[in-house]
Amino acid sequence: MLLEFIIVAAVAFFICVLFYKQANEEFQILQLEYERIQELPTLYQDRSPIVVSDFPTPNLGTDQELQKRPHLLRMRITPTESLGMILTNPSRLSTFSFQQATAEWLAKESGLEIWFQQSLYPSIQPSSYTSWLFSAKTSLWPHHRGLFQTTAYQTILMPTQGEVSVNLLMQKMIPYLPKSWKGRVFQSLTPQDTPLLQQIQYLEVKLRKGNLLFLPAHMIVDVHTTSKEEPAWIFQAELHHPISRLNT
Numbered sequence: 583m584l585l586e587f588i589i590v591a592a593v594a595f596f597i598c599v600l601f602y603k604q605a606n607e608e609f610q611i612l613q614l615e616y617e618r619i620q621e622l623p624t625l626y627q628d629r630s631p632i633v634v635s636d637f638p639t640p641n642l643g644t645d646q647e648l649q650k651r652p653h654l655l656r657m658r659i660t661p662t663e664s665l666g667m668i669l670t671n672p673s674r675l676s677t678f679s680f681q682q683a684t685a686e687w688l689a690k691e692s693g694l695e696i697w698f699q700q701s702l703y704p705s706i707q708p709s710s711y712t713s714w715l716f717s718a719k720t721s722l723w724p725h726h727r728g729l730f731q732t733t734a735y736q737t738i739l740m741p742t743q744g745e746v747s748v749n750l751l752m753q754k755m756i757p758y759l760p761k762s763w764k765g766r767v768f769q770s771l772t773p774q775d776t777p778l779l780q781q782i783q784y785l786e787v788k789l790r791k792g793n794l795l796f797l798p799a800h801m802i803v804d805v806h807t808t809s810k811e812e813p814a815w816i817f818q819a820e821l822h823h824p825i826s827r828l829n830t
Contacts, residue, residue: 611787622796623708626736631750631787632796639791640701643692643722643742643815645669654691659684672813675724679765685721685818694742694817695720706736706796706821717822725807725814728765733829734820737797744807744814745790751782751802758782759802768804789816799826 610630614621616637625632641647648654648669655666659678668674680688689695698720707713716735725746731753739748749768758778760766773779788808789795797803807814 611785619705622706626708626796626798629798631785631798631801633787633789634794634796635792637740637792637794639740639742640694640697642697643689643694643817645743645813645815648688648692651691654688657687675813676726678724679728680723682721685723686719688722689720689817692722694722698817698819702738702819703821706738708735712823715823717827719820719822721818723805723816723818725805725816726767727803727805727816728767729759729763729802729804730765732797732799732801732803732820734799734822734826736821737799737801737803738819738821739789739795739797739803739805740817740819741789741791741793742815742817743791744809744812745788746805746814746816747808748787748789748795749804750785750787750797751804753800753802755782755784755802767806769806 610628612625612628612630612632614625614632614634616634619634622632622634649666655664655669657665659665659668665684668678698718703718704713707716719734722742725744739746756763758776758781760771760775768784771779776782787795805816
């Protein structure tokens with residue numbers, strides 16, 4: 583009996599991995615108003631990006647709110663710089679590369695992590711019957727992130743300040759990118775380091791406060807601000823199941 587259970591579990595796990603590895607290779611953006619957010623689980627099956635509009639975004643994760651927290655501003659980011667020094671220096675903030683651990687700490691200290699858990703997390707579960715399988719990971723980023731690949735079942739991007747432009751590339755575009763493409767700003771790619779740059783197909787989605795962008799696994803993403811006058815901040819939440827957690 584135990585052996586049969588192990589075999590069935592192994593087969594089920596293998597099927598889940600195959601399902602997770604599948605990716606949609608066609609550009610299609612789905613749109614949904616917040617009042618219909620209960621329809622999200624049905625749209626997940628298309629493995630396409632989903633824009634949710636008219637979302638009641640909290641007044642958290644902004645320059646003004648972050649600078650109200652002295653203990654946050656005193657946090658040492660580099661041997662010679664505190665977070666406060668970076669936040670109050672627009673030119674430095676526009677080029678400084680945040681570490682994942684720093685972005686996760688900012689999400690927690692800004693109040694966005696607990697807000698997400700209480701206000702949004704229950705609404706985006708694929709099913710109430712499988713909610714115990716899922717977990718969340720949150721982070722807060724300034725207006726530039728650089729190229730990264732989504733690994734979660736769903737990755738949610740939400741501007742908390744300003745407007746951001748999100749460039750989306752399908753997984754099949756990876757061979758066209760430089761070998762060290764992760765963390766690169768998409769606009770910084772040149773024909774010198776990316777000979778087939780003109781053949782890279784991508785889609786640009788602009789988001790402002792009140793918009794949520796849901797992304798399936800295996801998409802290549804670049805996030806940057808659209809305005810120098812109002813630097814943007816973007817909250818990111820990852821909805822993971824046990825298999826996607828293995829890829830974090």
